[in-house]
Amino acid sequence: MSNQDTILDIHHLSKAFGTNVVLKDIDFSVHQGDVTCIIGASGSGKSTLLRCLNLLETPTSGEVLYHGEDITGSKVNAASYRSHVGMVFQSFNLFNNMNVLKNCMVGQTKVLKKSEEDARKSALFFLEKVGMAPYINAKPRQLSGGQKQRVAIARALAMEPEVLLFDEPTSALDPQMVGEVLEVMRTLAHEGLTMIIVTHEMAFARDVSSHVVFMADGVIAEEGQPSQIFETPQNPQTKDFLSRFMRG
Amino acid sequence: MPDTFGGRIVFLLQKSGWSFVRGAGISLILALIGTLIGCIIGFAVGIVQTIPIAKKDHPVKKILLHILKFILNAYVEIFRGTPMMAQAMLIFYGSTALFNIHMSTFFAAVFIVSINTGAYMAETVRGGILSIDTGQTEGAKAIGMTHFQTMLNVILPQALRNIMPQIGNNLIINIKDTCVLSIIGTVELFYAAKGTAGSYYTYFESFTIAMVIYFIMTFTCSRILRHFEGKLDGPDNFDLATTDTLAHTSGMSKYPDKKGGSDNE
Numbered sequence: 001m002s003n004q005d006t007i008l009d010i011h012h013l014s015k016a017f018g019t020n021v022v023l024k025d026i027d028f029s030v031h032q033g034d035v036t037c038i039i040g041a042s043g044s045g046k047s048t049l050l051r052c053l054n055l056l057e058t059p060t061s062g063e064v065l066y067h068g069e070d071i072t073g074s075k076v077n078a079a080s081y082r083s084h085v086g087m088v089f090q091s092f093n094l095f096n097n098m099n100v101l102k103n104c105m106v107g108q109t110k111v112l113k114k115s116e117e118d119a120r121k122s123a124l125f126f127l128e129k130v131g132m133a134p135y136i137n138a139k140p141r142q143l144s145g146g147q148k149q150r151v152a153i154a155r156a157l158a159m160e161p162e163v164l165l166f167d168e169p170t171s172a173l174d175p176q177m178v179g180e181v182l183e184v185m186r187t188l189a190h191e192g193l194t195m196i197i198v199t200h201e202m203a204f205a206r207d208v209s210s211h212v213v214f215m216a217d218g219v220i221a222e223e224g225q226p227s228q229i230f231e232t233p234q235n236p237q238t239k240d241f242l243s244r245f246m247r248g
Numbered sequence: 249m250p251d252t253f254g255g256r257i258v259f260l261l262q263k264s265g266w267s268f269v270r271g272a273g274i275s276l277i278l279a280l281i282g283t284l285i286g287c288i289i290g291f292a293v294g295i296v297q298t299i300p301i302a303k304k305d306h307p308v309k310k311i312l313l314h315i316l317k318f319i320l321n322a323y324v325e326i327f328r329g330t331p332m333m334a335q336a337m338l339i340f341y342g343s344t345a346l347f348n349i350h351m352s353t354f355f356a357a358v359f360i361v362s363i364n365t366g367a368y369m370a371e372t373v374r375g376g377i378l379s380i381d382t383g384q385t386e387g388a389k390a391i392g393m394t395h396f397q398t399m400l401n402v403i404l405p406q407a408l409r410n411i412m413p414q415i416g417n418n419l420i421i422n423i424k425d426t427c428v429l430s431i432i433g434t435v436e437l438f439y440a441a442k443g444t445a446g447s448y449y450t451y452f453e454s455f456t457i458a459m460v461i462y463f464i465m466t467f468t469c470s471r472i473l474r475h476f477e478g479k480l481d482g483p484d485n486f487d488l489a490t491t492d493t494l495a496h497t498s499g500m501s502k503y504p505d506k507k508g509g510s511d512n513e
Binding site: 009048054056057076079080081082083084086087089091092094095096097098099106107110111112134135137138139142143154155156 | 301302304382383386387388389390391392393394397401402405406411482486488489
């Protein structure tokens, strides 16, 4: 199982906020090129799990191995780890003081220490990819939600991460904008980008992912191929959850 | 001495016009330098006070940070909590009595205004930093920025914009409040007006002139700052980049090789 192309290996990961246990003994791994969708009801710990993977939350116990190295230890440089593992947020989290182009350049120049020119080229390349190149001079407040999210994806891509984490990237958007963002993510999946996606878009999870994780009450209730999870779910909780989405 | 109020004003301006101008100049310079240095102190203190202390941090770092934060808190509370006039007396005469340091009145004045403004600005800056939503901090963290990089590139520019009105407030307060420094013999506008009033026995007229000058200075400053605020917001419109933005990036197709693949080689 733990071969060369395993990027993330999560062992016995738990997270508690005070006495409130949000994640219990989570185990799963992510390989090069995997598109893992994490589904489940709100409050089941999906987002917390994702935030633990990016160290935005500190796991209470367990380990997260990144190429075999535990990143939850105190010696690990969280900033440099995060530069390899990008994240796209539900609320976009663009930098409001910068225009679209600068948003996509600042990480490259400050963290990756690229030259202005290189950063600019790369930013334009990824903005073109998400269809936001015409808007390079706009400030975030001048964009619609879908546009902001596409810029946020370009910003994350510009760091050329090994894994990209998506935390409910379409939950704050209207149906049309959901479509434009999912389209971008679909393209990325086809190009072989490794992604972990927390989502409520079941059709997307079914069609795009290579692996589906269903979470309930802080544990992984069921995981497997999308066809297996969506067509022949074994766990009663999975059945119940999916029946609400898949009817008809 | 002319009989009318207006005549006496003109008389005073002819006789001691320069003394008013010099006094006003000193007031304005003190306020500007004091506010500037105060802002720098305020930013430094505010930034230190918002450094997060993580559980994982080295114990020595944690203790040092706690001590530093305690000292800075004490500074803020003491200087905010005592009158500037009393501080001026204490510092100006105390430095001579205790350390045998003889400050010039101008240096002492700048020093006192600066550290006072710094104490107020520290809280303002802290508020400004806290006013920026944590999402942007997380966004910056997520692309690998350190706390320092996040502060410098993302949070502080926005915090600065948000606290501009308060900086303007401080500048205006300083222009007026430098008058308390006349107590240590700083020849600013209030001191000049008092001197003129005393020598011609024209209190009403002298202070009318002083009031008008104070108002002109504060009003001008507040308008200038308002103008800068507008500048900081940037233009409301933006142009769509209609030319092919990728024209000069030909041949650049780095994605998705490197990094991910390097482990397999």
